[in-house]
Amino acid sequence: xxxxxFGEIVREQRKKCGYSQEELSFHAGLHRTYIGMIERGxxxxxxxxxxxxxxxxxxxxxxxxxxx
Amino acid sequence: xxxxxFGEIVREQRKKCGYSQEELSFHAGLHRTYIGMIERGxxxxxxxxxxxxxxxxxxxxxxxxxxx
Numbered sequence: 001x002x003x004x005x006f007g008e009i010v011r012e013q014r015k016k017c018g019y020s021q022e023e024l025s026f027h028a029g030l031h032r033t034y035i036g037m038i039e040r041g042x043x044x045x046x047x048x049x050x051x052x053x054x055x056x057x058x059x060x061x062x063x064x065x066x067x068x
Numbered sequence: 069x070x071x072x073x074f075g076e077i078v079r080e081q082r083k084k085c086g087y088s089q090e091e092l093s094f095h096a097g098l099h100r101t102y103i104g105m106i107e108r109g110x111x112x113x114x115x116x117x118x119x120x121x122x123x124x125x126x127x128x129x130x131x132x133x134x135x136x
Contacts, residue, residue: 002119002129044114051070061070065130 002068004041009064011039013057027056070136072109077132079107081125095124 014024014035021039025032029052037043038053045053054061082092089107093100097120105111106121113121122129 002115006115044116046112046114047070047074047118048112050115060133061136062130062133065128065133068129 001041003044005068006045006064007039007041009067010035010053010057013059013064014039017057019057024053024056028052029056069109071112073136074113074132075107075109077135078103078121078125081127081132082107085125087125092121092124096120097124 014021017024019027021035022032025035028035028049030049034043035053038045038049050061050064054064057064082089085092087095089103090100093103096103096117098117102111103121106113106117118129118132122132125132
């Protein structure tokens with residue numbers, strides 16, 4: 001399912017950056033528990049928040065959808 | 069701004085398919101006025117609806133973000 005796959009990619013990319021969930025949440029301006037929910041595919045994330053996460057991970061949005 | 073750019077790409081891809089907004093809304097299972105709002109960048113679209121639109125346009129999600 002798309003939300004779950006997207007969450008796995010965010011987790012992968014976050015680890016590549018060497019960030020904890022807390023660090024990613026800080027850089028993205030999102031709440032730490034929200035990042036956890038995204039990574040577990042529990043939230044139907046919006047495009048504005050996808051953009052925030054991509055910026056914080058220093059990747060283009062399309063890179064978050066490469067495998068999808 | 070991301071929502072506006074995304075909307076322009078949806079419009080472009082929709083026209084490539086030869087669909088009216090009404091036809092796209094039918095194939096995506098979304099409301100016609102919602103498609104109009106997306107194309108004008110007036111809605112912060114969610115990932116599940118991005119997926120519906122990509123499927124209806126017969127493209128991969130990442131293709132909707134190629135230029136972003």
